[in-house]
Amino acid sequence: MKEKISIQGRSLVFNIVFIAINLLGFTFIILGYHKNFEESSSLFLLLGLIMLIASTAGIILFKGRLMMSSVARVLVGGLFIVSGLIKANDPIGFSYKLEEYFEDGALAFRIKEWFSSPGFTMEFFMDYALFLSVLICIAEIVLGVLTIIGGKIKIVSYAMLLLMIFFTFLTWHTANCDGTVKFKDRDTYAMSDPVAAMKIEEAKTNKALKIVSKTNNTLVVDEMKLPQCVDDCGCFGDAMKASMGRSLTPKESLWKDITLVYLVIWIFLAQWSIRPNTRKENRVFILSSVAVVIFFSWVFSWYFPVLFALVSLLAALWILKNGGKYLGNYWGSALLVTILCLIFEFFILRYSPMKDYRPYAVGSNLVEKTKDGVEGVYESMLVYKNKKTGKTKEYSSTSKEYTDSKIWEDSDWVYESMVQKEIIATKIPSITEQFNPFIGLPEITEHELTLDFVKDALANTKIKAIRVKEVEGGYISDVPMEEFNLTDYETEYYTIIDTVEVQDPNITDISIRELILSAPKIVVISSKTLLEGDWSEIESIKQIFKDCKKKNVPFVVMCGASREDIEKFRKKHAFYAPFFVNDETEMKAISRSNPAMLVIEKGIVVGKYSQRTIPSSKAFKTKYLGK
Numbered sequence: 223m224k225e226k227i228s229i230q231g232r233s234l235v236f237n238i239v240f241i242a243i244n245l246l247g248f249t250f251i252i253l254g255y256h257k258n259f260e261e262s263s264s265l266f267l268l269l270g271l272i273m274l275i276a277s278t279a280g281i282i283l284f285k286g287r288l289m290m291s292s293v294a295r296v297l298v299g300g301l302f303i304v305s306g307l308i309k310a311n312d313p314i315g316f317s318y319k320l321e322e323y324f325e326d327g328a329l330a331f332r333i334k335e336w337f338s339s340p341g342f343t344m345e346f347f348m349d350y351a352l353f354l355s356v357l358i359c360i361a362e363i364v365l366g367v368l369t370i371i372g373g374k375i376k377i378v379s380y381a382m383l384l385l386m387i388f389f390t391f392l393t394w395h396t397a398n399c400d401g402t403v404k405f406k407d408r409d410t411y412a413m414s415d416p417v418a419a420m421k422i423e424e425a426k427t428n429k430a431l432k433i434v435s436k437t438n439n440t441l442v443v444d445e446m447k448l449p450q451c452v453d454d455c456g457c458f459g460d461a462m463k464a465s466m467g468r469s470l471t472p473k474e475s476l477w478k479d480i481t482l483v484y485l486v487i488w489i490f491l492a493q494w495s496i497r498p499n500t501r502k503e504n505r506v507f508i509l510s511s512v513a514v515v516i517f518f519s520w521v522f523s524w525y526f527p528v529l530f531a532l533v534s535l536l537a538a539l540w541i542l543k544n545g546g547k548y549l550g551n552y553w554g555s556a557l558l559v560t561i562l563c564l565i566f567e568f569f570i571l572r573y574s575p576m577k578d579y580r581p582y583a584v585g586s587n588l589v590e591k592t593k594d595g596v597e598g599v600y601e602s603m604l605v606y607k608n609k610k611t612g613k614t615k616e617y618s619s620t621s622k623e624y625t626d627s628k629i630w631e632d633s634d635w636v637y638e639s640m641v642q643k644e645i646i647a648t649k650i651p652s653i654t655e656q657f658n659p660f661i662g663l664p665e666i667t668e669h670e671l672t673l674d675f676v677k678d679a680l681a682n683t684k685i686k687a688i689r690v691k692e693v694e695g696g697y698i699s700d701v702p703m704e705e706f707n708l709t710d711y712e713t714e715y716y717t718i719i720d721t722v723e724v725q726d727p728n729i730t731d732i733s734i735r736e737l738i739l740s741a742p743k744i745v746v747i748s749s750k751t752l753l754e755g756d757w758s759e760i761e762s763i764k765q766i767f768k769d770c771k772k773k774n775v776p777f778v779v780m781c782g783a784s785r786e787d788i789e790k791f792r793k794k795h796a797f798y799a800p801f802f803v804n805d806e807t808e809m810k811a812i813s814r815s816n817p818a819m820l821v822i823e824k825g826i827v828v829g830k831y832s833q834r835t836i837p838s839s840k841a842f843k844t845k846y847l848g849k
Contacts, residue, residue: 229288237286240277241293247273248484252477291492294485295369296507298382300514301482302366303534307527308461310359310567312575314814315460317355319452324348327450329395331405340408340444360563361385367534367559369489370511372499373542373552379490386486390479397472399451404430407447410440421445461522464579468649498552508535524577530566534559574815574832581652582812582820582827589739589825591652598648607638614638659780659802660733663725669792670800673776675737683729689719700724734778734802739825743846744776747799749817750809752783752791756816756833760795763819765839767799773847782806821846 231237250270254263281290309316323329324347333342347354365385368378411418418441425431430446454469463469470478489496499507515531538555545554570576578584581591603616606629615635617624629635661670663683670676687700693715700722711718738744747763749755757763770777779801781788788801812818819836821829829846831837837845 229292231281231285231287231289233284236284237281237289240280240284240286241290243273244277244281244290245293247271247277248481252481255473255477257473287488287492288495291488291496292507294488295372295496296510297514298482298485298489299366299370299507300511300531301518302362302369302382303511303531304515304518304522304527305458306359306362306366306563307530307566308458308522309355310363310563311524311570311577312460312579312814313352313355313359313567313570315575315810316359317351318810319454320351320354321348322450322452323392324351325450326407327405327447328452329392331407331449332395334407335405340406341410356567358385359567360560363534363563364556364559367538368552368556370507370535371504371538371542371552371555372496372507373538373555375489375496376493379486379493382486383483383490386479386483390476390483393472393476393479396452396454397476399449401448401451404446404448406444408434408442408444410442413437413439413441458522460579461524461577463652464581464583465521465523504539508532511535526576530562534562537562573834574813574818574830578830580811582830584827584830586827587825588653588822588827592654592657592739593651594649595651596646596649598644599646600642601645603641603643605638605641606635609634609636616641616643654808656805656808658733658735659738659778659804660731660735661802662731662785663729665785666732669798670802672771673734673737673778673800675734675741675776676732676800679732683726683732684723685726687722687724689722691717691719693717702726737776738778738822741776741822741824743821743823744778745770745846746820746822747777747779747781747817748809748812748820749779749781749783750806750812751816752781753787754816757795759833759836760797762836762838763817764795764797766819766837766842767797769839769843769847775847778802780804780809780812782809 247270250266250273252270253259254266254270259266281287324344326343326345328344330342330344333344334340361381362385365378365382368374369382411421413436421431421441421443422433422436425433425443432444434442434444436442453472458470512528512531512535515528516525519525519527537558541549541554541558542552544550548554549557582588601618604619604624605614605616607614615629617627617629630637661676663680666676666680671680686703688703688706689698689700690711691698698719702724703721738746745766767777777799779799781801781803782805783791783801783803785803792798792801812820813830813832815832815834817833819829819831820827
């Protein structure tokens with residue numbers, strides 16, 4: 223007679239102990255590979271491996287596979303819901319990260335190398351990055367819900383395993399990308415493209431560039447290039463950086479995904495034993511998984527995922543019971559959760575992220591965000607190698623341990639190299655120098671000169687100079703006073719005309735970064751691509767601009783555009799505000815909306831509006847300008 227499979231197996235107590243030891247053992251293995259525990263790595267790895275093998279054998283012997291898979295379902299299901307929602311909260315930001323991976327020198331170079339296919343490219347996916355972003359977010363949430371309630375577990379286990387293999391490949395690539403090792407890349411150029419002629423000429427002297435074929439229409443070139451390594455996998459968007467002060471490192475992200483793969487494998491191996499939850503099991507699974515969601519919501523300082531998880535899980539069970547012939551099944555549950563996700567995504571894409579984790583969120587002190595970086599501390603370490611055993615030792619060249627060891631006198635040890643050891647990791651400020659709205663001096667118009675800051679800055683670009691004239695040729699030149707040396711200008715050859723004020727040749731533009739960070743109050747319109755923005759609310763923006771002028775509150779537009787495009791835009795909309803240019807990448811971080819409005823007081827963001835939420839002139843005056 224076939225033995226009935228139960229969640230407790232042959233012993234409830236023993237299986238609980240084995241599962242706890244199993245998870246602890248896997249944790250020890252992860253710690254063994256973490257740089258913070260490198261001194262005890264061998265011990266952690268040994269202990270972890272012994273605990274993992276012994277506990278796995280115990281789980282199998284005591285038939286605890288179903289219990290282990292149940293624990294995995296709770297952990298994986300809860301984390302999938304949170305992870306999916308964090309990405310769904312900012313699908314545009316996630317799409318930017320996918321675009322980074324789809325660039326030709328990023329993920330594609332692995333395929334080029336492994337399969338000797340230098341012409342392979344993933345750039346065609348870039349046009350579908352937002353669609354894929356939304357699809358992946360919804361897939362994570364739906365799979366998480368079905369995993370928890372035990373619906374379509376065979377299909378779900380395959381889908382989760384495939385999704386985790388994909389994510390693990392991304393994080394493995396990120397963690398192991400070497401930006402110094404070149405790969406062979408194949409590009410095709412039209413002969414009418416000026417670059418084609420440059421490549422033909424360059425191939426004559428550059429051995430790393432080879433012309434594969436050349437016709438009247440096209441040129442095919444193989445070239446050795448450096449890969450484009452992605453520094454941050456974007457697993458949790460900006461959420462972890464904002465809530466914990468830093469993102470996961472690439473290796474930490476890799477181990478996070480390996481952990482999830484490990485748990486998903488337990489679900490996959492138990493798929494034939496897992497049955498749809500009973501009513502009692504649903505209560506246990508939902509409460510347990512929501513506890514997981516609560517923990518990660520606490521980590522990310524955002525508790526909406528708790529509400530969304532509860533609504534999704536209960537809605538999935540409700541339609542299962544009341545959906546009738548066509549929807550009263552797990553396909554109906556998946557469909558209803560998908561609809562809930564689409565409603566959430568529609569709201570986010572139409573307006574803005576529900577939780578803004580970026581450094582320009584409402585309440586952010588921009589001045590502090592420019593100073594929250596940490597300068598890295600590194601120490602030079604001398605590496606000695608034992609000739610007999612091959613073992614190595616590292617010493618700081620200035621440490622007492624090194625001088626006391628007198629290792630250089632030991633014939634068994636030989637100096638091998640010097641390495642840089644990280645003592646304190648470098649942390650880049652939340653707001654870098656890429657936030658630098660500026661205007662070139664020749665491009666300043668009367669509209670920018672309405673700002674006292676610009677007028678003062680322009681005055682400060684003037685320097686004192688000595689105007690001299692050549693006696694013979696009559697050529698007049700202005701020599702900066704600090705560079706002027708009277709002995710260089712003998713009266714026989716030069717005539718000193720006067721002291722004049724001229725433009726400092728070392729200053730080419732004016733930045734309003736300090737104005738934005740220090741003004742008592744300033745209104746900033748941000749548009750990452752000026753001509754592609756949705757300017758349906760331009761009349762409201764223009765009226766707010768007029769109201770600000772009356773109250774002497776600076777109002778500026780910060781955009782990514784050429785001066786020619788800016789002038790076209792000004793004339794088209796009769797919008798004569800001061801315009802400044804900024805790096806487009808930083809503009810994407812400021813707001814996903816194009817355009818967006820920020821109200822900043824003494825460096826603190828007190829108001830932020832997407833294009834669809836631009837306030838009326840009356841509402842704006844009441845809130846920010848007084849009556």
